[in-house]
Amino acid sequence: MSILVTGGAGYIGSHAVQRLLRDGHKVVAVDNLFRGHAEAIDLLKEKAGGRLTFVAADVGDRALMAQLMAEHGVKTVLHFAALAYVGESVTQPLRYYRNNTAASLSLIEACDEARVEKLVFSSTCASYGEPSREFIPIPETCPQSPINPYGWSKLHTERMFMDYATEAARAGRPFALARLRYFNVAGSDRTGLIGEHHEPETHLIPVCLQVVLGQREALTVFGTDYPTPDGTCIRDYVHVEDLVDAHVAVMNALKPGDQRAYNLGIGRGYSVRQIIESVKRVTGKDFAVKHGPRRPGDPPELFADPRKIKSELNWSASITDLDEIVSSAWRWFQKHPTGYSR
Ligand code: UDP
Numbered sequence: 001m002s003i004l005v006t007g008g009a010g011y012i013g014s015h016a017v018q019r020l021l022r023d024g025h026k027v028v029a030v031d032n033l034f035r036g037h038a039e040a041i042d043l044l045k046e047k048a049g050g051r052l053t054f055v056a057a058d059v060g061d062r063a064l065m066a067q068l069m070a071e072h073g074v075k076t077v078l079h080f081a082a083l084a085y086v087g088e089s090v091t092q093p094l095r096y097y098r099n100n101t102a103a104s105l106s107l108i109e110a111c112d113e114a115r116v117e118k119l120v121f122s123s124t125c126a127s128y129g130e131p132s133r134e135f136i137p138i139p140e141t142c143p144q145s146p147i148n149p150y151g152w153s154k155l156h157t158e159r160m161f162m163d164y165a166t167e168a169a170r171a172g173r174p175f176a177l178a179r180l181r182y183f184n185v186a187g188s189d190r191t192g193l194i195g196e197h198h199e200p201e202t203h204l205i206p207v208c209l210q211v212v213l214g215q216r217e218a219l220t221v222f223g224t225d226y227p228t229p230d231g232t233c234i235r236d237y238v239h240v241e242d243l244v245d246a247h248v249a250v251m252n253a254l255k256p257g258d259q260r261a262y263n264l265g266i267g268r269g270y271s272v273r274q275i276i277e278s279v280k281r282v283t284g285k286d287f288a289v290k291h292g293p294r295r296p297g298d299p300p301e302l303f304a305d306p307r308k309i310k311s312e313l314n315w316s317a318s319i320t321d322l323d324e325i326v327s328s329a330w331r332w333f334q335k336h337p338t339g340y341s342r
Pocket of ligand 1: 086184202203204205207219220221222223233234235272295298
């Protein structure tokens with residue numbers, strides 16, 4: 001019996017594959033390699049002792065997914081595969097609905113055909129849009145009202161999966177669903193084997209590290225006039241290993257008929273300036289920082305209220321020291337300054 005990981009060659013998916021293998025599972029990883037990295041899979045395979053099968057395919061290929069699920073006795077699916085750039089989703093909304101929402105529809109149909117029993121879905125805090133002050137820190141009960149197509153593509157998928165789960169429960173079929181809403185996932189595997197490599201890279205911590213490495217001239221701070229203590233945006237940076245650990249906790253806890261939703265964050269926000277200071281401390285290097293205008297669609301403050309998953313599953317992030325999160329990213333970037341590219 002294998003666990004199917006979609007997006008298994010991507011940043012978060014590859015860390016999930018690594019963890020599942022470490023826990024002794026057999027894994028089938030699927031990735032269309034559009035933004036995922038075959039090199040990550042190669043590295044993981046070396047340590048997998050034959051327990052990792054990789055298939056380069058699109059999650060939207062319903063027949064192939066159903067066939068893989070049947071062949072490998074898949075009863076649990078962790079669904080990471082997605083496009084995840086907010087800006088790109090604004091200019092290419094249909095691509096996001098095709099790749100994220102429509103492909104997820106095909107996937108749940110395949111799950112239905114193969115009688116999959118547990119589905120853990122990567123959703124996003126972007127589904128909350130711009131929460132009003134009373135919902136900061138953000139609980140799962142915060143109204144979901146996305147402000148960009150990326151957030152909508154995920155929220156529509158949440159809805160589809162919920163409707164399927166409700167019907168499965170009514171019909172007495174064993175099925176359980178978890179929707180996990182990520183905050184800002186950061187850092188890399190602390191053994192240094194795999195890491196974060198996005199093309200293009202837009203995320204704050206890696207961009208700062210690329211400036212430190214001389215690959216970019218300066219970091220531009222997107223807005224210094226936000227209504228926050230230092231004028232820059234505040235986000236909740238959760239370490240990728242912790243994020244994956246939460247998936248394992250949720251996956252193990254799911255019982256037939258369950259429909260669960262959890263926010264995954266550390267429950268504390270850091271400003272862009274605090275991140276810059278941390279990168280300077282960790283790398284021991286000063287680097288060029290410019291001030292620019294706000295980036296459209298960036299809410300001033302987003303951080304999780306992590307109490308629900310703590311009280312229900314006793315899970316909380318273990319790596320909450322910002323410098324430790326940044327250090328793990330720095331270790332990877334130093335060893336792989338151009339990511340997986342040779
Ligand atoms: N940010 C920035 N300069 C950059 C990249 C990001 O000032 O070059 C800010 C961005 O405006 C946001 C925070 O850093 O407030 C985190 O952005 P990121 O793109 O890493 O993640 P997001 O919050 O968009 O998911």
